[in-house]
Amino acid sequence: MEFKEAKNKFVQTWGALGSQWGINKTMAQIHALLMISNEPVSMEDVMEELQISRGNASMNLRALMDWGIVYKEYKSGERREFFTAEKDLDELAVKIARERSKREIKPALKILKEVSSIDSKDSAEEKHFVEQTTKLYDFVLKADNMLDKMTEFNENWLGRLVLKIMK
Amino acid sequence: MEFKEAKNKFVQTWGALGSQWGINKTMAQIHALLMISNEPVSMEDVMEELQISRGNASMNLRALMDWGIVYKEYKSGERREFFTAEKDLDELAVKIARERSKREIKPALKILKEVSSIDSKDSAEEKHFVEQTTKLYDFVLKADNMLDKMTEFNENWLGRLVLKIMK
DNA sequence: AATAACTTTCATTTATTTTTGAAAGTTTAA
DNA sequence: TTAAACTTTCAAAAATAAATGAAAGTTATT
Structure with a gap:
């Protein structure tokens, strides 16, 4: 080629x-x-x-x-x-992650929190809804935090160790 | 609401x-x-x-x-x-990651490997190209592996520890 | 302050992606 | 084996996203 x-x-x-x-x-x-x-x-x-x-x-x-x-x-x-x-790839990844978090994940989190906070009164259906959306909120929050912390993660020694193990 | x-x-x-x-x-x-x-x-x-x-x-x-x-x-x-x-969110994330890796990342990796393997003869331009695409290949491969290993990562104790620290 | 060199904007056009719905296909039950 | 109940397929239509290009906007130079 x-x-x-x-x-x-x-x-x-x-x-x-x-x-x-x-x-x-x-x-x-x-x-x-x-x-x-x-x-x-x-x-x-x-x-x-x-x-x-x-x-x-x-x-x-x-x-x-x-x-x-x-x-x-x-x-x-x-x-x-x-x-x-930008040619530093870690930097590139962090910037993209930050931007997408800001534009997409943060607004979604806000709404997830909102809808998971209705008071579920009696019905099992509503209880299930609140349960699921709460779990989802926690999960997305966790995932988002992981992205946020990528930099440190990549830089600190423990992170490197884990990366090595994961490889 | x-x-x-x-x-x-x-x-x-x-x-x-x-x-x-x-x-x-x-x-x-x-x-x-x-x-x-x-x-x-x-x-x-x-x-x-x-x-x-x-x-x-x-x-x-x-x-x-x-x-x-x-x-x-x-x-x-x-x-x-x-x-x-599927209601287990970790499972969900893993399945989505696997599917996207298979459909999108793996094929891209193949091509990245291909184009980074041209022999760059003499010109500085070509040398730079090979250098950059090689870095990109390594980076995408690393990122893809991270996705692949998410399950274990989430399950093993060291992973949990790091997650805790990252929080 | 007029002109030239260049960049941005945005209404319109073009391309891509998604959805529809009717026809074809399957499966189950009598 | 026929008919009813349901699902899948796919060509055409609709919706969405992206690209064009000419006009408006900037900025530097003489």
Whole structure:
């Protein structure tokens, strides 16, 4: 396989993976492109390589910056803006986890708490509802905390030990 | 908030959460409905409660069964089939993780390995590409293994200890 | 302060995903 | 073996999400 083909295959694959994990396809593809780029990439380059429109490139680059996983760079003597990706993968994972937690899990938790707090009066049906949603709340909270604590987890020695054992 | 409202809110919320995590909305809603149901639910009930068509109900129930998180049940003396959800949440998480790993991560890993194995000849650009995709491969593999090992992790004492510390 | 170089916005179009529902398929019981 | 009760399939329709591109908006340069 030659370089160009490999590059293209990688961008496609990363794009598909992204879209299955809540990041839209183009966004993930742009990120892929930046990941494997030696040097900062201009919007023009992104449009060219991925064959997408200016508007699309602009909006998705903006979104990537909002997520904190792509940065703007300025080259002296150049008018245009250039972009680079976060390349530290642990950092990348943490940022994505944080963002998704904030956008998706936190709001869901709020509602889970709400609905699990109705007073279940008498019926067995209602009791079961409260029981289940309470369990779910605890579970999602636990899972969310795990994500939140990933950084420390990855850094502290005990975490490393466990990782080693789990491997 | 009264029961009916809470129930509806929960189904909607779980549906939205599901659709953001790669499970389609109706599938997640059906699952939600089964989760909070005291007793097995017929397809007719599902259609009625969620206001969806017979085909939709049928296909999504089938998908849920393929994922191994919903089971068919037969009531003696009843012709119809009834359905119940996996209610053990750890089990649920493991099954979802396994399924997604199989469908999405494993194929992506295969391609990552492929593209990271081109021989990078001379150019710095190609060297960088191989370097990055190799790192990515290792990272995704690590993450995937973590998912794979969740069960043990949740069961063994060291895991529990770490969970406690992480809390 | 006018112009050129570039970026963002957003109404419209296009592509993708999901849902419908009627026909075909199965299973059970008489 | 026929009919009733139920489930599955799948082509077409509807809903949703994403992309386009031209106009509006910025910012730097002369």
